[in-house]
Amino acid sequence: MEMSDWGVTNAENQTVQYCFPNNNLSCTKSIRPESEYIIVYVFVSVTSVFTVFLNLLVIVSISHFKQLHTPTNVLILSLAVADLIAGLILMPVQGMKLIEPCWYFGEIFCSIFPLILYVVVTASLGNLVIISVDRFIAVNDPLRYPLKVTTNRLIVSIVVNWLFSFIYSFYLLYESLLYPERNHSCIGECVLYIRLEYLILDSFVCLVAPCCVIISLYVKICFVANYQAKHFNSVTDKKARSEKKAAKTLGIVVLVYLLCWMPYYLTTLSLGHDENDALLINIMQWIVCMNSLMNPLIYALFYRWFRLSAKYILTLKILEPSSEYFNLFPEEK
Template identity: 95%
Template structure:
């Protein structure tokens, strides 16, 4: 009797119930308090910083007239996806890294993976469209204004988001219709996706886009190098500008693919094993971190973003004529 009491006390110290008043509650292991604090501070700072930077991008493109271009509309759509990631995906994914219990209810347990898939798939779609846009701008600059305009870009963005939703719903149909399959006890939220769906998703969201985007940017580099050798002084400035824009967006695409590859390599090898849930969560967090990287890349390579951010943070955008401020001053 005495031995039983000692064992029970040790279990209470090392294991707790997610919902102590519920007999169907899952159990969770106790971790050091310092570990909780460090992870939550990191997640909070990263999420806030992601939201802040992407809000700067969104406000800049919406406010300043000089930024109302088809390419920047695509960047706006990408920033909206990154903003959603910072507001919803990163905080929840961060909690899943440290907290084994799910406290957001069964409905959100089913909806959250859908939001995750829609946002990251839409981001990938935006990057593909941006790649096509840059290819046309560099390969056929004279007819670019005729082929690409704001209305066509908006239509492509709407189609991209609709496709992302339909595709994500198709992949997650079973978990959405039968949410009870996602948990065996109260406080658990595990996403199970069939291996054949994982293979399909890796082809649709990694292999095929990687081939398309890589081939486009290889062609962009060849065309840009050719133009650099044969252009005259009149078109020199425009060509250099297009080449720099293509290079910057190429870096955005490269960083995106580097964030995605670990996730797919992990899910294809371990995604069907529930014991690897923590590793899957880490890979999903790396995918979400891409939403922070994009505005940082803009800040490093786009002078217009640095200037617009300065105007926003100093509240100069409150001036009546601020939307006509020049963001492309001539370089001395």
């Protein structure tokens, strides 16, 4: 876009330009060095593509291979879908907000984007809570786990989780959805304002309460797994070690998620809405989105089945007949 014809100079000799030069209601913007644009756009592009690619591997793996059709993996699949949406939509737009002072996507998407952001991250948190409950039952009562936790029950839980996430997010953001003109004072601005009481409610619903539930469950999981490892026979001990390893891996997923979320809430509750605060909040929201990249990386580090399935997918072996029956757990042969 050619901008040299419509720039102006302020008292500090800093070039100021308009987001939309042909509109009298356009916002102004300060021009940043070209190197900043290049660095941020390259980083955002690489991170977004990598996030989409890794989560597609998770989705294809769990969907294709029969050995991965387990209740726990259904939850991981739901989490990967949320992370995929984050990589496709949230990370590119949120990345542009870090460097672009103007909003070029229109008034409607300015209202819809926060809703997508809140629905996806709230659904991810709900998935993690359900995963924690699933792992607790698996470790605490492994013999009756197949009866208590079935794929159909977890699918119902996932559907309820996504519906709750949408309703809850709409409740928090309904003012910006119904009155989008409040999101900007000039053309090219998109600022989300949420009442302080809603921020406090959101902090409790999406941080305090889930933390209490998840942490208490994982503390119990550790105690139960250690007890089983000491007192049960070798067969049961092998099962207990397997469940403990799965719980530990998913516990790391939960911990990383909370570490990505906490800075955002601490920032939004303590800051106002001036320009510098808005930039800091955008950075915190980007950190939240980065969690969608971390999850598949954790799977790659701790799950051998993910590394094997990714190898089969990337080498196109999944196109072979009966590839869905490939053994992803060779030690069980």
